[in-house]
Amino acid sequence: MSMDSTDVVVIGSGFGGAIPAYRLAAGGARVTVLERGPWLTAADFDHDFKFGGPATRAFEFTLGEGMNVLGGNCVGGGSVVYFAATPRAPGYTFERQGSLGRRMWPRAIDRTALDPYYDMVCESLPVTRQDWNDVTYAGGLFAAACDHAGRTANPVPAAIDRDLCTNCNWMMSGCRFDAKRSLLLNYLPAAVDHGATIRALHEVQRITRTEGGYRVHYNTVDEVDYRVVTGSGTIDCRLVVVAAGTVATPVILQRSEEDLGEMPYAVGRYFSGNGERLNTAVVDEGKVRELFGLSRPDGRAYEAYQIGKGPVTATWDKLDGSLPEFSRHSLEQLYFPPGFGTILAQVAGTDGPSSWFGVDKKEMLRRWQSWMTVFIMSEDDNEGVFGPPPETGNADRVSQQMLSRGTLSYRPTANTRAGWARADADVRDILERDGLATVMPWSDDVIGAYTVHPLASCRIGDDPGTSALDDRNELRGHPGIFVTDGSAVPGALTVNPALTISALAERAVPGIVEAARARGVPVRYVTEPPARRRSTSGFREPV
Amino acid sequence: MSAPELPGGLDEDERLTLEAFADTIIPGECRYPGDRAIAGAAAGGGAVASGALDLLTSEEGGIAGVLPTLAAGLNDHARNLADKEGLVLEDGVPPFVALSFGDRSRLAAELTVPEHPEQELWVPLAMFSFMAWDTGAATHTIEALAAGHPGLTGMGFAPPGPDGLWRFPDFSYGRELATIHPHTTEYGDPA
Numbered sequence: 001m002s003m004d005s006t007d008v009v010v011i012g013s014g015f016g017g018a019i020p021a022y023r024l025a026a027g028g029a030r031v032t033v034l035e036r037g038p039w040l041t042a043a044d045f046d047h048d049f050k051f052g053g054p055a056t057r058a059f060e061f062t063l064g065e066g067m068n069v070l071g072g073n074c075v076g077g078g079s080v081v082y083f084a085a086t087p088r089a090p091g092y093t094f095e096r097q098g099s100l101g102r103r104m105w106p107r108a109i110d111r112t113a114l115d116p117y118y119d120m121v122c123e124s125l126p127v128t129r130q131d132w133n134d135v136t137y138a139g140g141l142f143a144a145a146c147d148h149a150g151r152t153a154n155p156v157p158a159a160i161d162r163d164l165c166t167n168c169n170w171m172m173s174g175c176r177f178d179a180k181r182s183l184l185l186n187y188l189p190a191a192v193d194h195g196a197t198i199r200a201l202h203e204v205q206r207i208t209r210t211e212g213g214y215r216v217h218y219n220t221v222d223e224v225d226y227r228v229v230t231g232s233g234t235i236d237c238r239l240v241v242v243a244a245g246t247v248a249t250p251v252i253l254q255r256s257e258e259d260l261g262e263m264p265y266a267v268g269r270y271f272s273g274n275g276e277r278l279n280t281a282v283v284d285e286g287k288v289r290e291l292f293g294l295s296r297p298d299g300r301a302y303e304a305y306q307i308g309k310g311p312v313t314a315t316w317d318k319l320d321g322s323l324p325e326f327s328r329h330s331l332e333q334l335y336f337p338p339g340f341g342t343i344l345a346q347v348a349g350t351d352g353p354s355s356w357f358g359v360d361k362k363e364m365l366r367r368w369q370s371w372m373t374v375f376i377m378s379e380d381d382n383e384g385v386f387g388p389p390p391e392t393g394n395a396d397r398v399s400q401q402m403l404s405r406g407t408l409s410y411r412p413t414a415n416t417r418a419g420w421a422r423a424d425a426d427v428r429d430i431l432e433r434d435g436l437a438t439v440m441p442w443s444d445d446v447i448g449a450y451t452v453h454p455l456a457s458c459r460i461g462d463d464p465g466t467s468a469l470d471d472r473n474e475l476r477g478h479p480g481i482f483v484t485d486g487s488a489v490p491g492a493l494t495v496n497p498a499l500t501i502s503a504l505a506e507r508a509v510p511g512i513v514e515a516a517r518a519r520g521v522p523v524r525y526v527t528e529p530p531a532r533r534r535s536t537s538g539f540r541e542p543v
Numbered sequence: 544m545s546a547p548e549l550p551g552g553l554d555e556d557e558r559l560t561l562e563a564f565a566d567t568i569i570p571g572e573c574r575y576p577g578d579r580a581i582a583g584a585a586a587g588g589g590a591v592a593s594g595a596l597d598l599l600t601s602e603e604g605g606i607a608g609v610l611p612t613l614a615a616g617l618n619d620h621a622r623n624l625a626d627k628e629g630l631v632l633e634d635g636v637p638p639f640v641a642l643s644f645g646d647r648s649r650l651a652a653e654l655t656v657p658e659h660p661e662q663e664l665w666v667p668l669a670m671f672s673f674m675a676w677d678t679g680a681a682t683h684t685i686e687a688l689a690a691g692h693p694g695l696t697g698m699g700f701a702p703p704g705p706d707g708l709w710r711f712p713d714f715s716y717g718r719e720l721a722t723i724h725p726h727t728t729e730y731g732d733p734a
Contacts, residue, residue, distance in 0.1 A: 047703060047708050047709050048683050048684045048685070049679060050679075050681070050682060050684065051601055051603035051680050052603045087731075091734060127730075129731035132715075134715070136715055137714060140720050147720060151721070152722050153720070153721035153722075154724055154731065155723075155731065156731075166708075166709070166712075168708065168710055169709070169711075176708060227605075292720075296716075303699075304714075306711075307711040308711070313721075315724075316733045338674075338694075339674045339680070343677075353645075353648045353651075353652040354651070357567070357651070357673065358567070359570055361569070362589070362676075362697075365569075365694075366697055366698065368700075369698070398606070399605035400603045403667075445657055446666055448657070
């Protein structure tokens with residue numbers, strides 16, 4: 001058993017962890033980052049679906065009751081496996097009330113207040129405004145369909161270096177070409193350059209109190225079979241930043257309750273799936289040519305589902321603050337690779353016993369290159385609740401990697417369901433018009449709902465009854481513990497949340513610095529952006 | 544031609560039963576005359592020819608140890624269905640394999656709906672069967688494509704370049720195809 005000490009322990013190395021880790025280390029604090037996943041760089045990101053490859057090593061798919069969450073599980077967290085779509089949240093989202101009857105977000109935070117922090121993240125990653133020459137065939141076709149239906153469509157800002165991108169569409173397994181501006185190219189190496197230590201395959205179990213601060217308890221896990229515990233240890237520190245991800249942060253805090261004392265009611269409650277839902281369209285190639293006059297250099301009209309860089313266009317017409325809550329959503333064109341992206345897709349008009357497997361599904365899959373996936377991000381009702389924590393980790397692992405079963409349960413309310421139904425109808429209105437495509441939502445019956453953008457399980461707010469964190473991201477009743485990941489975002493954003501999670505983490509840093517100084521840690525607040533790297537090559541765990 | 548050898552420490556009946564289930568999820572053509580596990584309900588290779596048993600029995604998958612139990616469960620459910628509906632199950636093959644393709648499909652659909660108390664068992668089995676066909680996850684993707692993997696080739700999955708990586712230099716229509724939202728900010732964000 002290993003025992004160490006430092007000034008600040010950061011649990012998790014995704015957006016919520018990497019940002020405070022860099023700023024605290026650059027400001028002079030001793031920082032240790034504990035990450036439960038492996039430390040991978042571009043050379044590891046093979047283009048390969050084989051079990052045990054990057055497609056399973058860097059991911060965690062946590063099955064729940066009625067809600068299933070796909071997230072990152074590696075150094076860099078979600079930033080390594082996400083699609084790098086980074087729009088800011090529309091202004092009205094900060095005024096949302098959900099079913100509370102009062103504002104969810106703290107009074108101190110609105111879009112204007114967050115914009116300077118959005119700016120910091122955009123400069124640091126960096127985020128690039130995309131133009132029509134960056135828009136892939138799939139994104140272009142979606143935009144054309146939106147236009148045909150009298151809608152607007154926008155290229156979506158992205159943290160992608162367009163000169164390096166090959167449009168290979170393997171970015172869910174990490175970017176082989178270092179075109180995706182993940183945290184491996186900015187905040188994390190900059191943190192290490194300033195003396196921070198990152199320990200991979202370290203899974204935090206709980207936090208206990210010491211005389212001068214906190215003790216963080218972890219297990220180390222095997223690099224191939226994450227079910228195998230290879231050791232354990234503790235690190236004493238003055239301050240803890242919890243950023244283990246929305247489906248792990250509340251579990252660590254729940255397990256810590258025995259020693260730390262009662263947790264705020266909102267720890268492990270009010271989970272939001274960002275109102276997410278997917279539809280799959282199968283496009284009529286002849287209509288693509290007939291309706292829009294589109295064709296590729298080889299003469300094909302579309303047949304380009306495989307080509308691209310995830311989502312590149314979205315329609316934002318329903319991001320309208322004058323519409324009532326639960327009726328606002330964005331629709332984003334998306335690619336999802338085989339496996340995750342195909343199983344739940346339903347066949348339109350089948351008379352077979354199942355809409356998601358069988359003879360007709362196989363025929364649908366034969367037209368896979370003519371597919372288009374449309375991603376709905378709407379307003380749900382924060383209805384997710386976590387059960388008691390499992391023995392270790394945040395969930396019981398089924399497979400060596402990637403697949404586990406957690407305690408989250410989610411029963412969508414009438415508000416959420418009505419929002420999904422409106423968004424589904426919107427997708428059909430755009431893509432079925434004049435016979436362009438047949439569209440079906442993904443099946444709800446197989447595993448329930450799903451999200452790639454889990455939020456709000458340990459949320460910020462002004463009301464102690466419905467928020468776990470004060471408006472500085474400090475855990476209520478537990479001074480010196482800060483939560484800075486997606487779990488702090490109080491509700492669905494109707495757009496991709498990475499930039500908002502990051503901006504909120506940036507905003508929390510001055511308060512964390514102040515708290516550290518009050519505990520005798522010699523640290524100052526540094527506002528300079530992290531030094532950027534062009535390549536992840538050589539950014540490795542010290543041997 | 545005899546049935547191909549497949550791994551996993553399963554006995555013959557268990558193997559046939561799991562093959563029949565995988566073939567129900569993504570059906571394929573028979574491997575040899577008299578193939579019972581594969582019903583021949585669709586042209587081209589299905590989940591079984593795509594390596595479903597390799598994937599199910601893989602160490603990485605984590606469900607190899609429960610496969611005998613799952614095979615037994617499928618046969619119990621098949622027997623119950625036959626009893627309830629007066630279906631005659633031919634001797635010599637496990638009950639699930641003896642069901643017609645239509646009856647297998649109906650049973651698989653019943654087992655995977657939320658109302659079924661064992662849904663948690665059957666959905667992963669179905670998903671692994673599915674992924675054998677559309678990801679070929681039992682082998683490296685490059686090797687699977689080179690060997691003419693039925694699923695990946697059936698979907699039209701484009702091959703990689705000579706270095707085993709994918710690149711698509713032609714990726715864009717390169718045209719403005721819609722009007723952007725009137726409230727878009729200078730950075731390209733929603734207001």
